[in-house]
Amino acid sequence: MQLTTPNQSYAGEAIYVGxxxxxxxxxxxxxxxxxxxxxxxxxxxxxxLAEQLKQMFAGAEIHSAYERDxxxxxxxxx
Numbered sequence: 484m485q486l487t488t489p490n491q492s493y494a495g496e497a498i499y500v501g502x503x504x505x506x507x508x509x510x511x512x513x514x515x516x517x518x519x520x521x522x523x524x525x526x527x528x529x530x531x532l533a534e535q536l537k538q539m540f541a542g543a544e545i546h547s548a549y550e551r552d553x554x555x556x557x558x559x560x561x
Contacts, residue, residue, distance in 0.1 A: 494517075494541070494542030494543070495542065497543070498515045498540050498545055498546070499514045499547075500512070500513050500545060501547075502548070502549035503549075506527065507527055507528060507529055508524050509532060511525065511559055513539075515543075
């Protein structure tokens with residue numbers, strides 16, 4: 484699996500983010516050009532997740548999907 488690197492440019496690229504929502508964590512999978520480029524787990528905090536995505540994939544057009552759940556509703560507001 485190819486992982487992201489700090490020097491990789493995502494400007495103008497479309498990335499697709501899948502978010503598995505749990506009570507205390509999110510598990511994130513990111514795909515680009517039909518390949519998974521990154522996967523990680525982070526605390527359940529939509530603002531922090533948005534910051535992480537913007538930092539890791541600066542300049543990318545970010546598309547996301549998450550399971551429909553009462554805990555996930557705040558993600559769409561971040």
